[in-house]
Amino acid sequence: MFDKIRPYIDLVSHNQNYRRLWLSQIVSNFGDWFGILAVYALITRYSDSEFLLGLIIIVKMMSLASFSPFAGYITDRFNRRRIMIACDLLRAVIVACLLLVVSYETLWLAYVLTALQMMLSAIFEPAKTSSIPNVTTKEELVDANVLSAASWSIIFTIGMGLGGLATAWLGTDLVFIIDSGTYVLSSWFIYRAVIPQDEMSDAERKRTRNPLIGIKEGFRYLKDNHQVLRPTLAKGCFTMFLGALTYMLILVSEEVLMMGSIGIGSLYSARGVGTGIGPVIGRRIFSDEQDWVRAMGYCMIFGGLMYMVVGLTTSLIVMLLFVFIAHAASGANWVMSTVLLQRRTPDTFRGRVFSTEWLLFTLAQSVSVMVSSWILENDWLTIQQTMIVFALLLSITGIIWHTTITQEEQAFQKERRENLTAAHVAE
Template sequence: MLEKIQPYIDLVSNNQNYRRLWLSQIVSNFGDWFGILAVYALITRYSDSEFLLGLIIVVKMLSLASFSPFAGYLTDRFDRRRIMIICDLLRGLLVLGLLLVVSYDTLWLAYVLTALQMMLSAIFEPAKTSSIPNVTTREELVDANVLSSASWSIIFTMGMGFGGLATAWLGTDLVFIINAISYAVSARFIYRAVIPQEKMSQAELKRTRNPLTGIREGFRYLFDNPQVLRPTLAKGCFTMLLGGLTYMLILVSEDVLMMGSIGLGLLYSARGVGTGIGPVIGRRIFDRERDWVRAMGYCMMFGGMMYSIVGMTTSLGVMLLFVFIAHAASGANWVMSTVLLQRRTPDTFRGRIFSTEWLLFTLTQSASVMLASWILENDWLGIQQTMIVYAFFLAVAGVIWHLTVTRDEEAYHEKNGEEYVPAHSRTAERF
C-alpha cells in the first residue's frame, strides 16, 4: 500500500512550490464545499421554488462561461501567481456579502454576489491549472493532477459532509465566515510559492494588447490543433448531462429520501469519494496516454449506466454506491483530459485553452441544469424519471464519442507514432 502512495508523498515532500499550490487548493476548496450547501439553504429558506434553486447553479455556470474567454487572456498575459492572490482576496469579501441576505426581498443579492464570485473563479481556475506543469517535472505531472483530483474529492466529501451538518446546526452566517477565511489562507499559501511562467514575447504582447485579438488567437490555436481540441471537449460532453444529474441529487435528497441537507451531504460525499478514486483506477486500466481519449467515451457510457440505477431506486445505500461509481468515471475523465491539455499546449496559450474548456464545461452544465429544472418545474416528468432519461442520453453521448472523437484520435496516433510528445513540453526548473 505504501508503495502505491509513495510517489504522491515524495511529490508533496520534495516539491515545495507544488505543495503550496496544492495546500491553497485544499483550503479554498474546503471553504467552497463547506459553504455551497449554505447558499442552497439560504434560497430554500426564503423560497420554495425548484426553479430558483436550479437558477443559482445556472447563474454560477453562466458567470463562469461569460467571463472565461477574457479570463484566459488575462492568465496568459499577466503573472498568474499575482492574479490568483487577488482573486482569492476578492472572493473572500464577496462571500462575506452573503451575510446581507436576510429575506426574500434581498435574495437577489445572493445571485449577484455568486455571479461575481464565479467571474473571479473563471480567472483563478485556469491560472491554477496552467501553473501545475510549471511547478512540476514531466514525470511528476500525472501524479500532481491525480493528487489534486483526489484532494479535491476528499475535501469535497469532508466539506459537503461537514457543511450539511454545519448549515443545519450552526446556521448559514457562520458557514459564510469560515468560507471567507479559507480564501485568505489560500492566498497566503500562493503568496509563498514560486510559480515560473513562460512570458509572451514583446511582439506577441504588442500584437495582443487588444483583448479581442488575444482571445481570437486562442480560439484559432485550438481549432488549428485537433489533438488539443479533442481533450478540450471531454469535460463539456460529459457534463452536458451529468450537470443535470448532479443537480437532481439535491431534489432526490429533499423529495425522495426526505433527508434534506444531511442526505444531500451524504450523496455529494459519495460523489466526492468516487471522483477521487476514479483517476487512480483509470490510470491503472488505461496506462498508455494514447488510449485516454478512447477511455473518455467509456467513462461517459459507464457513468450513464450507473446513474440510471440511481434513478430506479429509493434506497439511500444503493444510491450512495452507484453515485460513487458514476463519479469515479467522471473523475477519471477529468484528470485524463486535463493532463493531455497540459502536455499538448504551450505555456503562452495554456490559460486561453483551459478557459475555453471551462467555457464549454459551464455552458453545457448550465443548459443541463436549466432543462432539468424546467422539466421538473412544469411537472412533465418526475425526479427519478428525469434522472433515468438523462442517464440514458449520457450513455448515448459516450457511444457517439467513440464513433467520432476516438476514431480521429486513433488516426492521429497512427500518423504520428505511439505517443504524442510536443516540442514545447519542456517544464520549468523547480525552485
C-alpha cells in the same frame, strides 16, 4: 499499499512550490464545498421554488462561462501568481457579503454575489491548472494531477458532509464567515510559492494588446490543433447531462429520501469519494496515454449507466454506491483530459485553452441544469424519470464520442507513430 502512495508523498515532500499550490487548493476547495450548501439553504429558506434553486446553479455556471474567454486572455498575458492572490482576496470579501441576505426581498443579492464570485473563479481556475506543469517535472505531472483530483474529492467529501451538518446545526452565517476565511488562507499559501511562467514575446504582447485579438488567437489555436481540441471537449460532453444529474441529487434528497441537508451531504460525499478514486483506477486500467481519449468515451457510457440505477431506486445505500461509481468514471475523465491538455499545449496558450474548456464545461452544465429544472418545475416528468432520461443521454453521448472523437485520435496516433518510425529510420 505504501508503495502505491509513495510517489504522491515524495511529490508533496520534495516539491515545495507544488506543495504550496496544492495546500492553497485544499483550503479554498474546503471553503467552496463547506459553503455551497449554505447558499442552497438560504434559497430554500426564503423560497420554495425548484426553479430558483436550479437558477443559482445556472447563475454560477453562466458567470463562469461568460467571463472565461477574458479569463484565459488574462492568465496568459499577466502574472498568474499575482492573479490568483487577488482573486482569493476578492472572493473572501464577496462571500462575507452573503451575510447581507436576510429575506426574500434581498435574495437577489445571493445571485449577484455568486455571479461575482464565479467570475473570479473563472480567472483563478485556469491560472491554477496552467501553473501545475510549471511547478512540476514531466515525470511528476500525472501524479500532481491525480493528487489534486484526489484531494479535491476528499475535501469535497469532508466539506459537503461537514457543510450539511454545519448548515443544519450552526446556521448559514457562521458557514459564510468560515468560507471567507479559507480564501484568505489560500492566498497566503500562493504568496509563499514560486510559480515560473513562460511570458509572451514582445511582438506577441503587442499584437494581442487588444483582448479580443488575444481571445480570437486562442480559439484559432484550438481550431488548428485538433490534438488539443479533442481533450478540450471531454469535460463539456460529460457534464452536458451529468450537470443535471448532480443537481437532481439535491431534489432526490429533499423529495425522494426526505433527508434534507443530511441526505444532500451524504450523496455529494459519495460523489466526492468517487471523483478522487476514479483517476487512480483509471490510470491503472489505461496506463498508456495514447488510450486516454478512447477511455473518455467509456467513462461517459459507464457514468450514464450508473446514474440510471440511481434513478430507478429509492434506497439511500444503493444510491450512494452507484453515485460513487458514476463519479469515479467522471473523475478519471477529468484527470485524463487535463493532463493531455497540459502536455499538448504551450504555456503561452495554456490559459486560453483551459478557459475555453471551462467555457464549454460551464455552458453545458448551465443548459443541462436549466432544462432539467424547467422539466421539473412544469411537472412534465418526475425527478426519477428525469434522472433516467439524462443518464441515458449521457451513455448515448459516450457512444457518439467513440464513433467520432476516438476515431480522429486513433488516426492522429497512427500518423504520429509513422512519423516517429520514419525519423528513426532516417537516423
